[in-house]
């Protein structure tokens with residue numbers, strides 16, 4: 001920050017803090033600038049007061065708002081809201097869980113009730129079932145593919161119906177128009193975690209969702225090198241989400257915002273390729289004698305194959321495929337260990353294909369009965385298909401099955 005030294009020759013430390021500023025180019029830089037400042041300067045105390053109170057727009061402090069971070073949120077809002085006539089706004093977060101916890105706290109209060117899909121990401125489940133319950137927000141987990149079960153769970157205190165567009169790891173497709181109708185009839189908001197789909201496959205607000213959340217760590221970032229989250233909603237709800245974010249503090253860092261914004265440029269290309277490769281991978285493994293079942297909505301055997309055709313663009317069904325080998329837990333882990341091209345690792349949505357045994361990792365807190373209820377076999381292995389040649393991935397998985 002530049003200072004104007006007082007009279008006389010300033011001392012060395014003052015001079016070190018009064019250096020010339022970087023030029024502001026007249027030409028448009030081809031890439032977005034990264035504003036790392038945590039703090040913004042004002043000409044007058046009145047201007048400072050007006051920005052802090054919200055009487056005047058502007059930047060003051062990076063936990064509240066900062067330009068690079070705002071640019072990322074606005075970019076995701078533009079993609080999610082592309083087909084809508086109304087304005088859609090975004091807020092960025094330091095992680096997907098930062099986004100989910102903030103949104104759920106923003107839309108509930110002690111005594112409020114949430115109806116959530118049973119088959120959701122483990123930390124979202126524990127957030128709802130543990131932390132939020134301690135603060136007086138109760139959740140009923142239901143089979144979200146059964147509209148009667150969702151309707152039966154809704155109560156006058158229900159504030160949120162929560163689901164994932166594509167669920168982890170069974171790739172269950174949520175019937176978003178039906179869930180939106182049930183939520184709205186109850187005066188509740190439909191909150192959708194669309195991490196597995198991304199706006200390159202489905203934009204849930206077009207089907208009635210009120211808030212869309214992403215772990216941007218996954219497909220949006222796309223290279224397994226950046227952690228972040230984002231929430232998108234109409235003006236009234238996003239104001240509540242922003243206020244909660246400012247109080248809770250999970251703000252995205254500017255460098256991470258830059259990386260995630262850059263990821264958006266190749267999102268459709270990557271997701272199209274990953275969806276296509278995942279469909280080929282799923283089809284090649286489905287009939288193998290050592291395989292009990294393969295989950296991917298592109299397969300006609302998938303329970304929501306037809307629904308995916310209605311909700312998803314260009315027949316894309318995402319890059320995650322879950323393979324249920326015969327032989328239980330040990331057989332599943334051994335299958336993953338025999339893979340040579342796919343890497344055993346958590347997370348998804350990156351350029352490299354990753355594989356993980358579900359029951360001992362992402363869903364380790366569920367017992368056999370709960371796993372069974374969620375449709376997860378003890379041996380299930382989840383693949384996040386990357387950008388490698390699909391035939392190489394298929395050959396690798398087939399050798400791992402054949403050699404079991």
Ligand SMILES: Cc1ncc(COP(=O)(O)O)c(C=O)c1O
Pocket residue numbers: 095096097098121164168193195196214215216217227228229347
């Ligand atoms: C569907 C889904 N939502 C949210 C999250 C949490 O995201 P993050 O790890 O960025 O906090 C994950 C992480 O795996 C996820 O798979």
